[in-house]
Amino acid sequence: MNREIYLKELIESKFGSVRYFAEQIGIPYTTVRSILERGVLNAKMENIINICKGLGITPEQLYNFEDSIISKINKFAVQLNEDRQQKVYNFTEQQYNEQNKIIKFPTNKEVMISGAVSAGTGEYLGDGHKEIVSYNGDIPVHDFAVIVNGDSMEPTFADKQIIFVKKTSDVRNGQFVIADYDHQAYVKKFMRDENGCRLVSLNKKYNDMPINDEHELSIFGVVVL
Structure with missing residues (x-):
């Protein structure tokens, strides 16, 4: 996973779509789409700052993504079989729910x-x-x-x-x-x-x-x- 894929998945997980996210932060949709397609390193700093602010991350976290814990986890996760990937996902979801105090009631x-x-x-x-x-x-x-x-x-x-x-x-x-x-x-x-x-x-x-x-x-x- 590179930083552009990570950025797109983060946008979609928090806002549902890239277009809606662009509207919320006041940047043209075509500009955000161009950043995702052409690369973060080719984008204007002011746009990167606005995107990161909208996502609740810092530009340093985005630029240093290759050395981040998320990137390291992903490099291992893609090598696991489907059952073990599901376990990683389940644990990650549990940590997210605990962090955000989300109570997940058991379903039959x-x-x-x-x-x-x-x-x-x-x-x-x-x-x-x-x-x-x-x-x-x-x-x-x-x-x-x-x-x-x-x-x-x-x-x-x-x-x-x-x-x-x-x-x-x-x-x-x-x-x-x-x-x-x-x-x-x-x-x-x-x-x-x-x-x-x-x-x-x-x-x-x-x-x-x-x-x-x-x-x-x-x-x-x-x-x-």
């Missing part, structure tokens, strides 16, 4: 539940039955959602918690997976190391589930955190 959302997965002794998933339930938390990008039964994945996943899943058979070491293990569905941590491949519970009172020729295994997907 609905989630389609595709069944239950065990955090303990095994569940059957995929009988075709789906149920719509209310959900008050943030909903990440996902392919399906399930309910956890049991305590073997506590404290990360609690009993009766709704978790969201992205369909994939490509699993990396350490990821939480929804797996069909000997024809029953589990949520477990996939591990591969010198001790072999296995499904691991976070609650140590449950034994690891070895992945070998003695057991049938298929992966429904990975949990979206």
Whole structure:
């Protein structure tokens, strides 16, 4: 993101449009548009001062944008996947609301539940039955959602918690997976190391589930955190 893109997005976020902003600060719309297209460094200082004053920033902040914290955050954010970008956005929105004392009341959302997965002794998933339930938390990008039964994945996943899943058979070491293990569905941590491949519970009172020729295994997907 360069300073002109930053300036345009700041204008639109605060005033809705560049034209309306130009009217509010008393600068011709064509002048503001020209600054955004041709570059801040080519603009008259008096116009830059008026624009910055209207936006509540200083000319120094605009000219030094490449070294600003916003620019640095953006350089990292564009390299994140979509789920992590959403987390950055959610945190930024939270900080903005706190700064401006905006109270965001929870809204009831609905989630389609595709069944239950065990955090303990095994569940059957995929009988075709789906149920719509209310959900008050943030909903990440996902392919399906399930309910956890049991305590073997506590404290990360609690009993009766709704978790969201992205369909994939490509699993990396350490990821939480929804797996069909000997024809029953589990949520477990996939591990591969010198001790072999296995499904691991976070609650140590449950034994690891070895992945070998003695057991049938298929992966429904990975949990979206």
